[in-house]
Amino acid sequence: MKISRSLLLFAIFLGIFAPLGCTPQPDSPAAVPPQAGKTYADLIVGYAQLGAESEWRVANTISIKETAEQLGVELRFLDAQQKQENQIEAIRKFIVQRVDVIGLSPIVETGWEEVFLEARAAGIPIILVDRRAAVPEDLYVTYLGSDFLEEGRNAARVMADLVDGKARIVELVGTVGSAPANDRYAGFREILREHPGMVIVDSASGDFTRARGREVMAAFLKKHGSAITAVYAHNDDMALGAIQAIEEYGLRPGVDIKIVSVDAARGAFEAMIAGKLNATVECNPLLGQQFFELALKVVNGESVPKWVPSIETIFFPENAEEILPTRTY
């Protein structure tokens, strides 16, 4: 059953503002003990970035670094190169250095309680950026980031419209154990329950990278061949890798096999213009300004919401060429 794209986007708008499931509600302010009125120039922020695995992550890092420069914040930035132990070590370094605030994008949801307790014992507030951590809510001040469940739901809604409710889908999952992978996986399946004609025939992790996305898609094609009619990729980098693998196999990505991904990075727009990608669900990496605004509020004892959600949309090939010049990542 095909529904109009405007109706689909209206449903998505409602989905953004509808009551949310397990993700923290963006309405329970978290007070932090007051400190003197600091300004950005007084602020010393430790940021434990998880890596540089995708276009999205590179844009996120640029946003954090450039905004710190513009605001005059002293930023101590450490890249964990996709290893949780390096992020934990970075947090411990920031504690020793007595930074004012610690920001991080947890590479996976679990394994943070001990080091977060150390930060709390040192009186240093933690702001989660981009990805959530599965810890008691009193161990971090606020979470700034997307509703990954809704991103997964939107990807399924878009795909159902694309394939008219009938598809044999292979799924490229993000980093195992990460909040975006867990929730995009769950959100997609939530909507698929309404479409019995859409079946996931295989699912494996491509770790959010283009290289692994290509390898996993090649393996799917070897196993299932042209029985595959659609790909759901948890990010654009893996989708671009899958596009390469589909062409190497001799099929037409975007035509023989429909592809829906997440992020809305530059590469996705280029692929849509080339007719090789059918839609990308936006996940905004440009969080620098919001992050430092929250950091300053927290240091000055102002209450902040427990969750600051990113507002996002969905992009399609029809207007990709017109929009591409306006994209900054």
Ligand code: GZL
């Ligand atoms: C999502 C972010 C994900 C992106 C990937 O907020 O954590 O990690 O979707 C990135 O591209 O690697």
